[in-house]
Structures are given as structure tokens and as C-alpha cells.
Amino acid sequence: MSEQFPTTPRRRSRSGAALLVLLALAGYLVVQYVSGGAGAPDCRVVAADGDGTAYEFTPEQAVNAATITAVGVNRGLPERAVTIALATALQESALRNIEHGDRDSLGLFQQRPSQGWGTPRQIMDPAYAAGVFYEHLEKVPDYEKLRLTDAAQRVQRSGYPLAYAKHERDATLLAAALTGRAAATLTCEGRAVGDGGGTGPDAVRSALVRDFGRDAMAQAGAEVGATGATGAAGAARTSGRTVTVPVEGREHGWQVAHWAVANASALRVERVSYGGREWTAGTTDSEWRPSAAASDAVRIVTVH
Structure with missing residues (x-):
């Protein structure tokens, strides 16, 4: 009988290794589920x-x-x-x-x-x-x-x-x-995801309507306009990469500004400015930095 036993530990070793692999895989899948996907949070x-x-x-x-x-x-x-x-x-x-x-x-x-x-x-x-x-x-x-x-x-x-x-x-x-x-408490790296389809200022406007409602956006008068434009709230005019969203009050402004940053990867937003602060995609620390941004509108600049 003693000659039969040497094979048993080896079988158990293989089974134990397989179990460890399965447990590791299960743990990985749990982490992916909880974190929302592969890779480090952005x-x-x-x-x-x-x-x-x-x-x-x-x-x-x-x-x-x-x-x-x-x-x-x-x-x-x-x-x-x-x-x-x-x-x-x-x-x-x-x-x-x-x-x-x-x-x-x-x-x-x-x-x-x-x-x-x-x-x-x-x-x-x-x-x-x-x-x-x-x-x-x-x-x-x-x-x-x-x-x-x-x-x-x-x-x-x-x-x-x-x-x-x-x-x-x-x-x-x-x-x-x-x-x-x-204010200025939410940041993202803003790395682009997907193939770039459905991005740009028109996509930003569509997403604003999707989330905030058509009536709310119409009342705000959000317009597509130029980067760096000046003038009345919502009246940007030249290059076509900026969505300007007039806002009423500080909380409304930061709500829209943080919304834009949260959507930066999906919509390929390059820069968001509001209330004396500006966020830029791809910066090392992704912080909101001081700027000359006005408080009457949120300006969302897209990559293209």
C-alpha cells in the first residue's frame, strides 16, 4: 500500500494550484467589477x-x-x-x-x-x-x-x-x-477613449441636453463658438471648438464645469474654465488652476 501513496500528494498539489489560480481569477474579476473596469482610475x-x-x-x-x-x-x-x-x-x-x-x-x-x-x-x-x-x-x-x-x-x-x-x-x-x-474638487486625467466618434462641440451639446434636458439647455442658451472669445455670456464666435454654457450662480456653474470634466474622456474635452479656475486634460496633477475665467459662463473646449 505504501507504493500507492507517492502519487497522491502530486494530485493534491495540482488541484491546490488550480484552486489558487481560480481564486486569483475570481479576485481579479471582483476588483474589475468594483472599480468599473481595467486599469487605474483616471x-x-x-x-x-x-x-x-x-x-x-x-x-x-x-x-x-x-x-x-x-x-x-x-x-x-x-x-x-x-x-x-x-x-x-x-x-x-x-x-x-x-x-x-x-x-x-x-x-x-x-x-x-x-x-x-x-x-x-x-x-x-x-x-x-x-x-x-x-x-x-x-x-x-x-x-x-x-x-x-x-x-x-x-x-x-x-x-x-x-x-x-x-x-x-x-x-x-x-x-x-x-x-x-x-467647487474645483473633481478632476480627471482626460485621456481619450474610443475611436473619437461622437465627439467635438456638437457631441458636447447633445450630451448636455441628454443629461440636463432640452428645456434647461435652451433656457441657458448654450452655444458653440470660438476658443478664447469674449463678449456676452454664451456669445463665442470664431473657431468652433468651444461650447459656452451661461450659468446662474456659483453652484450651477460648478455643476456644469464638473460635469464637463467627468465627460472629458468620452467627449474629448481639452479644457474647462469657470469662476477663475481652469482644468486642462492630460496635465500631471489634473488640478484646477487659477485663470482669468469669468463666472457668468462655463466654457468647454474640445480637442476638435
């Missing part, structure tokens, strides 16, 4: 009070967070509602617009067509998904006074009702920046 949001609190995330996550926020603000909802929505999407999809989930769950909020959330096509539209989430949230009595995880659970009815709480800090940072309350 975007960062920091606390306005400079206490060192920060959250790093990917361009894909940035675009979706900006859309969720813009839809909420356009509905006239408070920052708390945006924080709840962002924390929910962080838990449900890691802020990625995924085409799969538990049973027929889809999209940023893992909404189910079979449960009346909309058609699959509607749910996969981030602006629609955010809008229908807020629609349900507004029906929750005193949701602003509830714990975040309780407010989110009233909408989602998840099997893991306490899971939303762990995202509250990150969602709070994102909401403060993307609603415009915390």
Missing part, C-alpha cells in the same frame, strides 16, 4: 474642507455619476437625493451600465423590466434609469430624514438592505462636487 474627487478624504474612479463611472446627478438637479431635487441615488448605483452596478444581473436586472440601478421599471432599452438609458429611480424615491415619505440605506432600500427592495451604507462616504463626495456645492 478621476478623483476630494473633500472641499481639505481633510484628505478622496474617492478615485474611472471615466466610465464619472460619466454615469454626472448623468445621475444632472437628472436629479434638473428635477429640482436636493443633494441628499443625489447622494442616495449615487450610493445605490455604486452598490448595484459599481456605476457601470451593465447588461446583466440577477434574473432580468439591468443597468445602473439593476432595475427589472418584469417589475415595471421600464423596457430593457429604457432601463439601459442612464438618464431614464436615474429619472425613474428618483420618481420612486420622491414617493418615500421624508426620505431626506431616513438613513441612506433605508431610503435606498425603500426604492430597491434589495435582498441585501444594509449594503448601500458602505458607499455613503464616496457618494457624498461625488454629490457635493457634481451638484456644484464643492
